[in-house]
Amino acid sequence: MSKRVAIVSVAQNAGAESADNFYDQAYRVAREALDKAGLTREELGTVVTASSDIFHGGISCANSYYWETTGAFLKNASRQDGESLFAFFYGVMRILSGQYDTALVMALCKGSENPPNDACTLMFADPFYQRPVGLTETTAAALQMRLYMEKYGVTREQCAKVAVKNLDNARRNPYAHRKGDYTVEAVLNSGMLADPLTELEAAPKSEGMVALVLATEEKAKKLTDKPVWFKGYGSSLDAFFLGDRDLLNGQLGNAAARAYKMAGIGDPGKQIDLAEVTEPYAFQELMWYEDLGFCGRGEGGKFLDSGATAANGSLPVNVSGGVLANNPYVSRGLQRIVEATLQIRGEAGQRQVDKQVKTALAHGTHGFAGQCHAVAIIGS
Amino acid sequence: MAKEYKTLMTEIRLPYEISYGATWTRFFEGMAEKKIYGTKCGRCNRVLVPARSFCPRCFVDTTDWVEAGQQGTLTAWSYVSYRYFGMPTEPPFISALLRLDGTDVDFLHMMGGFDMSDFEQTRKIVKNGMKLRAVWKDERQGHILDIKYFEPA
Numbered sequence: 048m049s050k051r052v053a054i055v056s057v058a059q060n061a062g063a064e065s066a067d068n069f070y071d072q073a074y075r076v077a078r079e080a081l082d083k084a085g086l087t088r089e090e091l092g093t094v095v096t097a098s099s100d101i102f103h104g105g106i107s108c109a110n111s112y113y114w115e116t117t118g119a120f121l122k123n124a125s126r127q128d129g130e131s132l133f134a135f136f137y138g139v140m141r142i143l144s145g146q147y148d149t150a151l152v153m154a155l156c157k158g159s160e161n162p163p164n165d166a167c168t169l170m171f172a173d174p175f176y177q178r179p180v181g182l183t184e185t186t187a188a189a190l191q192m193r194l195y196m197e198k199y200g201v202t203r204e205q206c207a208k209v210a211v212k213n214l215d216n217a218r219r220n221p222y223a224h225r226k227g228d229y230t231v232e233a234v235l236n237s238g239m240l241a242d243p244l245t246e247l248e249a250a251p252k253s254e255g256m257v258a259l260v261l262a263t264e265e266k267a268k269k270l271t272d273k274p275v276w277f278k279g280y281g282s283s284l285d286a287f288f289l290g291d292r293d294l295l296n297g298q299l300g301n302a303a304a305r306a307y308k309m310a311g312i313g314d315p316g317k318q319i320d321l322a323e324v325t326e327p328y329a330f331q332e333l334m335w336y337e338d339l340g341f342c343g344r345g346e347g348g349k350f351l352d353s354g355a356t357a358a359n360g361s362l363p364v365n366v367s368g369g370v371l372a373n374n375p376y377v378s379r380g381l382q383r384i385v386e387a388t389l390q391i392r393g394e395a396g397q398r399q400v401d402k403q404v405k406t407a408l409a410h411g412t413h414g415f416a417g418q419c420h421a422v423a424i425i426g427s
Numbered sequence: 428m429a430k431e432y433k434t435l436m437t438e439i440r441l442p443y444e445i446s447y448g449a450t451w452t453r454f455f456e457g458m459a460e461k462k463i464y465g466t467k468c469g470r471c472n473r474v475l476v477p478a479r480s481f482c483p484r485c486f487v488d489t490t491d492w493v494e495a496g497q498q499g500t501l502t503a504w505s506y507v508s509y510r511y512f513g514m515p516t517e518p519p520f521i522s523a524l525l526r527l528d529g530t531d532v533d534f535l536h537m538m539g540g541f542d543m544s545d546f547e548q549t550r551k552i553v554k555n556g557m558k559l560r561a562v563w564k565d566e567r568q569g570h571i572l573d574i575k576y577f578e579p580a
């Protein structure tokens with residue numbers, strides 16, 4: 048890339064239910080991101096927001112809440128529906144257009160106010176065929192999980208260990224919503240949702256106003272002494288109908304390959320120091336290790352068992368606790384990049400890893416059984 | 428649950444009139460006649476079910492109507508025990524993907540026709556790769572649930 052784009056500040060709120068209403072909560076996080084960058088609203092170049100207003104907001108229209116709370120009104124701003132890592136890239140593109148020297152990217156979701164996750168995800172299915180037979184993200188993930196275990200001999204215990212790891216990591220993250228010192232047995236006995244998935248293996252429903260400020264290289268150097276650089280991005284979207292897809296060979300590999308190519312990464316297992324992935328269901332983190340090239344096909348369980356992805360491992364994954372700890376549905380991809388940014392800057396507090404993080408990966412997914420994936424690479 | 432601050436309970440309920448389009452009109456009319464229709468892509472030769480007007484992979488119009496088999500092979504399943512808004516039936520039920528005979532993509536539906544109240548018993552019966560057959564409702568209205576479920580064949 049000829050021109051460089053930097054993340055110059057980040058802000059987020061805690062995932063547990065807050066007494067603030069949507070409007071105030073969104074404003075406070077946007078304000079914090081601008082304050083940290085030392086920018087006034089007038090100085091801010093543009094805004095890109097990500098949200099899902101009807102299902103994950105119930106407020107019907109983005110215009111009612113977002114233009115004011117994100118400082119976007121009167122500006123040349125835009126909005127994207129769905130996974131917020133896509134919005135991150137739109138923000139990067141706006142900077143690369145040469146028209147703006149700063150951009151606020153913000154994801155907005157207040158999960159505590161929303162219906163249960165699957166009341167919304169059922170509505171993502173078409174009304175004629177898949178919705179009447181009850182397709183939700185949880186039932187789709189359960190179909191995928193059994194296939195994965197049967198094909199590669201991954202055990203239920205290995206899948207449950209992802210939840211044990213992430214919920215333990217979350218104990219050091221003040222923003223995490225669900226956290227605790229759970230055993231594998233506790234995860235497996237936490238109540239059956241859709242076999243083989245249990246309740247602690249499925250993400251909760253959290254609040255997440257998540258913001259970051261992007262800037263051109265020239266501007267970034269004026270705004271921060273710790274810029275985190277955009278290195279690469281890729282996304283890929285699979286077919287809509289679940290039955291058209293190979294649930295064990297999804298699109299994350301393609302998304303990652305595109306991001307790695309842009310970032311010049313040939314050996315992700317060695318060149319990436321830390322990853323934050325979106326794992327709405329525990330076993331998916333194991334599948335994503337494989338798709339991201341951190342280990343071989345079918346070896347996700349063994350890779351976890353090796354300790355490589357623990358907070359003190361060679362390639363820590365979800366040191367924040369991941370999405371199992373904090374699931375502000377639309378905001379979760381942008382939250383991954385905020386967490387990765389904090390690790391690169393050495394500002395992750397108690398959850399800061401011991402080793403130096405130079406290059407980090409953030410991943411977002413939405414849709415049934417990982418229909419759509421986005422991968423971003425950032426670095427110091 | 429009592430909260431320290433005031434909340435508003437609200438619901439959005441709005442009517443939409445959504446078109447089936449020509450292809451799905453024919454597919455769902457088939458349901459009423461106990462037929463499961465697919466369409467064939469002339470480029471990759473896959474039979475897609477439910478029927479589509481075009482092949483998403485080749486991005487060309489499908490060329491032929493094909494009647495799919497009433498039997499198929501179970502390719503993925505889950506024993507669903509949780510309750511959710513819009514669930515198709517009282518849990519437990521089995522969500523299933525199956526490959527109908529003569530088709531090249533999986534068909535999403537449910538399994539039934541046996542006592543599934545106990546999960547451990549159910550697990551002894553249900554295996555990926557088993558043969559299933561469609562069981563139709565007597566009163567059909569051109570709906571995906573005109574097929575009650577797929578039972579072990």
Ligand SMILES: [Zn+2]
Nearest residue numbers: 468471482485
């Ligand atoms: Zn084709």
